[in-house]
Amino acid sequence: MGEAIAFYTLAALILAFGVLVITARSTVHSILFLVANFIFVAALYVLLGAQFLAVIQVVVYAGGIVVLYLFVVMLVNLKRPPEAHHDRRRRTGLGLAFGLVVLAEFVAIAVYKLVQPGSMPPGPPMSPDNVQLVGRVLYTEYLVPFEVASMLLLVAMIGAIVLARREL
Amino acid sequence: MTPITPAHYMILSAALFIIGVIGVMTRRNIIVIFMSIELILNAVNINLIAFSAQVGNAVGQVFAIFVICVAAAEAAVGLGIILAFYRNKETVNIDEMNLMRW
Numbered sequence: 118m119g120e121a122i123a124f125y126t127l128a129a130l131i132l133a134f135g136v137l138v139i140t141a142r143s144t145v146h147s148i149l150f151l152v153a154n155f156i157f158v159a160a161l162y163v164l165l166g167a168q169f170l171a172v173i174q175v176v177v178y179a180g181g182i183v184v185l186y187l188f189v190v191m192l193v194n195l196k197r198p199p200e201a202h203h204d205r206r207r208r209t210g211l212g213l214a215f216g217l218v219v220l221a222e223f224v225a226i227a228v229y230k231l232v233q234p235g236s237m238p239p240g241p242p243m244s245p246d247n248v249q250l251v252g253r254v255l256y257t258e259y260l261v262p263f264e265v266a267s268m269l270l271l272v273a274m275i276g277a278i279v280l281a282r283r284e285l
Numbered sequence: 286m287t288p289i290t291p292a293h294y295m296i297l298s299a300a301l302f303i304i305g306v307i308g309v310m311t312r313r314n315i316i317v318i319f320m321s322i323e324l325i326l327n328a329v330n331i332n333l334i335a336f337s338a339q340v341g342n343a344v345g346q347v348f349a350i351f352v353i354c355v356a357a358a359e360a361a362v363g364l365g366i367i368l369a370f371y372r373n374k375e376t377v378n379i380d381e382m383n384l385m386r387w
Contacts, residue, residue: 120288120289121288121289124289124293128293128297131297131301132297132300132301135301135304136304138308138317138320138321139305139307139308139311139312139317139320144314144316144317147320148320151320151324154324155327158327165334165335165337167334167338167349170330170346173350174353177353177357178323178327178353181357182357182360185361185364186316186364188364189364190316192368192371193316209311212307212309213310213311215306215310216303216306216311219306220303223299223302227296227299239339239341240339240341241341242341243338243343247346251343251346251347251350254342254343254344255350258344258347262351266351269354270358273357273359274361276361277361277362277364277365278365280362280366280368281365281369283372
């Protein structure tokens, strides 16, 4: 009962802030709504028993990536709003239609699964020691992908520095 | 009230994904488009973690960590590209990003 109330509240907040992110006029407002969205998603992770990821979500997304976005908004000092220039070949309605096609696809899959319910047996409950659990899997089974991810971050860091330099 | 199953999380995740897709399709400000991509990646993470909790092992959470890592790399490089583009054309409107159009 408590879980259901928490889930529905968080789901409503996540979706509401998601809609606000893509509809807000000002980019800075968009970013602030994005922070709220990330924090409620982190709360949803706690509800699912993934405490470590909830902390990662807040630290990396709400702390790191959002600050990066704010810096870029500050650096690109817009003299005219980006929505002012309108390319006649680009139609917003068409984009919306494509989004609704994706929605219809998802609904079709959901209806199909309702007709043929596949049952997924619930596994054993996870141990409450979430950090230890994640760490054990990450550093034994997925050690090589972990190292590759560190290489990816290094390459991205160098790439970002090279791209953002004054003289390219 | 029915108990919360992975199907509930999948529906939430699909809804968030579609919000992100509509954002990518309809907005012209490239910074907002990048934020929509972050929404899409978040939707994927919700799915992974819901199934991780259902199946009862931590592999889904490990993959969510990798997704967050890729999202961070994507944001850093993408925002670098936005800055480089802005220095050349003084705009962040994707309709004007046609330097490489044939």
